[in-house]
Amino acid sequence: MLYNSLQFLLFFIFVTVLYWNIPNKYRWFLLLIASCYFYMAFVPIYIVILGFTIVIDYFAGIYIEKATSLRLRKVLLIISLTANIGVLAFFKYFNFLNSAFDGLLSYSSHHSPFPYLTFLLPIGLSFHTFQAMSYTIEVYRGNHKAEKHFGIYALYVMFYPQLVAGPIERPQNMLWQFHSNHKYDFENLKSGLMQMAFGLFKKVVIADRLAEIVDRAYANPSAQNGKTVLIVAILYSFQIYCDFSAYSDIGIGAARTMGFKLMDNFNMPYLSQSIGEFWRRWHISLSTWFRDYLYIPLGGSHVTTGKKYLNLIIVFLISGLWHGANVTFIIWGALHGILLILENIKNGIAGKSHKNNQPPFFVRALKTVGIFLLVTLAWIFFRSPDLKTAGIILGKIFSYSIAGPLNHDVANLSVLIFCFFVIAVMMIKEYFFLIIPTKNTFKFYFIFVSLLLLSYFFGVFNHKQFIYFQF
Amino acid sequence: MRKLSAYIVLVVVGLIYVAGCNQTITNKIQEYKAKDNPYLNSDRYRYGDLYGMSYLSYFRKSYNPGPPIKMIECSCTPKIDLYTVSDSYIWPAFTSKKYYYGVDKLDNLISSHHEKFKINLDSAKINVLMLEFTERNVAYMLEDEGYMDNILNAPDKDKKTESASQELNPQQIQAKSPGNKLSAILASIKQFRTVIFDYIFNININSNLEFNLTDNSILSPIKELKADMNYKLFNAVDDNVKISDKGDQLFYTPTVDTLDIMSAFRFISDKEKDTLVSRLNSIYFNYKKNGFARVYLTIVPNPISMLSPNYHSLTYNHLLERIQNSPSLKMPFINLLPVFSREKNRVYLKSDSHWNHNGASIWQKEFNSRLETLLKTGSK
Known part of the structure; x- marks a missing residue:
């Protein structure tokens, strides 16, 4: 959904008005649903990719916090980072690397055996991947506690105002805000x-x-x-x-x-x-x-x-x-x-x-x-x-x-x-x-x-x- | 009071959003606005489609579609079944068989990529197919495999379409092959997903909302003010519209943009032209083989090709002439070029990408003379 569109104007009015007229305990849910819809308005199926990294990072955060040995914490962090960077690499860099590989092989009159990907790059992938990584790194470093509430964590990654092109937020700045009771302020x-x-x-x-x-x-x-x-x-x-x-x-x-x-x-x-x-x-x-x-x-x-x-x-x-x-x-x-x-x-x-x-x-x-x-x-x-x-x-x-x-x-x-x-x-x-x-x-x-x-x-x-x- | 206002806003905004998402509701609104009614009038097509894209006030005044197209008085016994495969030049205007000479049954088949042509021939009649393209659509249509597949299969399309739809129906798959439950479930999910995506994630939502909310004659002066200011200040008009050097004629951008397949200024090689001719021949022989007495071709010249072939010193590709003059072309054609180049200032509107009633009448006269000859010779 583009910010400079009529669709966003109506979406924004609806979500904001509803946000201020429902009890605080339901607001995270409203924002999560609205953010999912906002993202799916581009290419609906890509929500699955986002969901995949959210689930990985959510559990990685919890288990990193629970882990007692540094080695295990490191392994869990690497799993989380690999999942995020892997998704990014696959969707964003596969064709680039394949083309470079193809170029290399062409000197020996061969071609890359891998087919080129033809689907569109999931929108804003680099942004929400980096935001998700900042969470597991901060939990690993002990700078932030793991978020236990799955919905709030998902919202941290998906919050619609910054989902597609940032700002790339940090858990220290955002997670507490999702737990706070915001009072209406003109x-x-x-x-x-x-x-x-x-x-x-x-x-x-x-x-x-x-x-x-x-x-x-x-x-x-x-x-x-x-x-x-x-x-x-x-x-x-x-x-x-x-x-x-x-x-x-x-x-x-x-x-x-x-x-x-x-x-x-x-x-x-x-x-x-x-x-x-x-x-x-x-x-x-x-x-x-x-x-x-x-x-x-x-x-x-x-x-x-x-x-x-x-x-x-x-x-x-x-x-x-x-x-x-x-x-x-x-x-x-x-x-x-x-x-x-x-x-x-x-x-x-x-x-x-x-x-x-x-x-x-x-x-x-x-x-x-x-x-x-x-x-x-x-x-x-x-x-x-x-x-x-x-x-x-x-x-x-x-x-x-x-x-x-x-x-x-x-x-x-x-x-x-x-x-x-x-x-x-x-x-x-x-x-x-x-x-x-x-x-x-x-x-x-x-x-x-x-x-x-x-x-x-x-x-x-x-x-x-x-x-x-x-x- | 604040709560009540909030609920009113939610309901109103929600309804507008749902209407924009739902294509059926939007289409109903469009139909309603297109009619002359006291409220919610649309100016989008009232003064020509290019006015409706550009909203330049100058072109609101200059709209004159010409005298209405005449119906044909014929004392003959109508024996012709006429099928027209055409685009927006023909089908909205020639809606009745009375526009044609000796036609007993008229079937307008719209040249859309998604339309399935269904033709059931009556062998007791003289069956005629009239294939019409605008110059801008010749390559666009004929180079599209889906279009070619549809049109080449049209005479016996009914049966194929039916069997194809049976294959896709999940219940029938389940009934016919109990072992194939997974396919049925997957097909159901696919159907459900398509419906949901069409209703909730309609890709046309912004144009629908724009039409539903702002396409109203009351708002046209504001749109005109914006368009005029932008034109005068920046020489900028809507992306879909190009303005002639003198500023008195609008053209449809795809017919000008040298990279667009619809452009009159795109370089078209002889090889590409030959492919187009060969595809026209395939259509011709296919319909002749399937029982049509005559298959006629009409290519309607683009307004820019007639009115401004040297637009901005671009090189006109002369596609229409090259197809019509090709010795390989087997399909008989209605040649509009001589009369349209002579009458160019009469046959087009200043603010529309189509011909006007004068242009349509010229074509009607030419085509009816063919039908008249055909009826007189009684050929099948």
Whole structure:
């Protein structure tokens, strides 16, 4: 079920109104049924896969807690992780690995004996798999007690506002909330609705409008000139931000209307002055997941410099692969890893003496622009369907000529002016108010209704999926 | 009071949702809205199907379908049984045998992938099959194996369909082969699952809800305001619609998009064209063999092929001409190209992907002259 659809609007109203009008003890059940329905609205049968990992992890959690020997706990954790990663690997990476295998065998004039899978990737698989893994790891580490209530555990994995594209939550933040008795709070409702409305605005007015331009250019990159692809690359940076953060906004807002607080997933990432800072502001729930469950267990920064850099590269390569089974995602991850290593080396050379000195504004502004452009270049690999396309786009950018005309088949001037205007408005809004204040009820209604009207009149409603659904 | 309001919201929202999920209810609502009634009027098709997709106000004014299609006065004894396998150009307009010369029985068989054609021939009559495609659907239909299978098996389809449905009926399987209980149970589960999925997880729910909730003439001015603003500001129209360079004619996007199988600008090789011709011949010989006196082909030109073949400097594939001019084609055809290219501004609507009544009347005249000749010669 897409957040930017009439179906979701009715679903949300029905579930939220019912949620506040039934006794607390039945609410978990309502949310679980609603979440199952929400997920099944995409491809019903895939609920079985989700159910499989939920059952495995539920029992793994309980038995890990009960187990007295460390060895047994480790075995149970490995079983749980293997089940999760196995499902992920089978559905997401089988064809990729099979194709690589096929390529290898082709040197000896043979072909892979395994057939390619033809079914669709279960939606949001990487998200709920990672969320489920965070639970068993936390129980294994003793940071959280195993959840005894099967329904609540299932809800932890399936809670509809964050089921398909995060934020990837932790048991410490969510499980207690499912056990709590949420009291109706009009302020929460207003705040949640406002965040949802702004998310909808970002998705349909900005992201999907930009998508039209970007898709046209990427459909035929050879026909574009340097100026056009440079502008398109910049626009894609905002498209993916608005698309993904809109999903998070609507999800976080929907949860808030029912009294739940999900973690923030974005914090103005394009104002970062370093790649490290960018990753503390972009997709925060995934970055922290990799930090806590991969980077630190590998030794983190408390190892030799060489090992630390190796750890960084491993984390970013896996992060790339997490996004998709394609070499373009791996290169995207590798680029970020390399940039982060270079940044670490530069900081090491510069020493700690500069740490406390705030550079002047224009230096900070230049750094922000520089980091944005580096991130934008990396996004080219993320967006391109293959390396050839990425190569064409980069080739055009680096042979950029200011004299070249803009390709008006991709975007006309008025669309570009509109897009840059709404992006500027969004950035200013987010700089001053990450969440629009809603204390004043009159202002709330005015801004809320205005956002809905603007979304309707200037929005693109073509049932376009959120980019991160594919992951 | 809060509780009461909540229950009212739940009931109303729930009913709207259920109606959107249930295709039967939605179809009823659509039928009701399509009729002229004081409430819940739909403008979706009132001013042309492309207006209903784009909602550009300019095209609301320019709708003129032309004079109604005439019924035929015939003093002859009707002897022809006419079967038409056609798409939306023919079947909604030519609903009565009175539109055709000397036709005693008319059976409109819709060219849908899911329709099973059922033809029971009366050997005492002159049986005629009229196979009609729009230019955009020729490759789309003929390259579809399901369509070809349906149409090639149509003359004796009845029996096959019956036996196939018997195979799928779980009770009958159980009765006929007691050892095959598992298959019966699996078939029942499959049937149950299909019903449940159709009712609860209807994939058309969003378009159904959009139609049920917003397709109302009262709301059309708001939709027009949005469409006009987007067109004027961004030169953007609905994805399904393309607008002519002069801004006075709408075209259906699949007929323009070079990657779409329906496109008049998709590259079509000679090999692909030959395959299409060969499939037409298979249909022709199959029906002739099964007792049809005549099998006629009509391919109705796309509006864009006639009105704007150089749209945005794209290369028109001339598929219609290439099929009709192919020396291999055995099926007789009603050639609309000369008259349609001459009368191009009269035969299409500005805001519809179909022909108008003028175009339909031209085809009717051409086709009826064939029927008249046939009746006079008395050939079977």
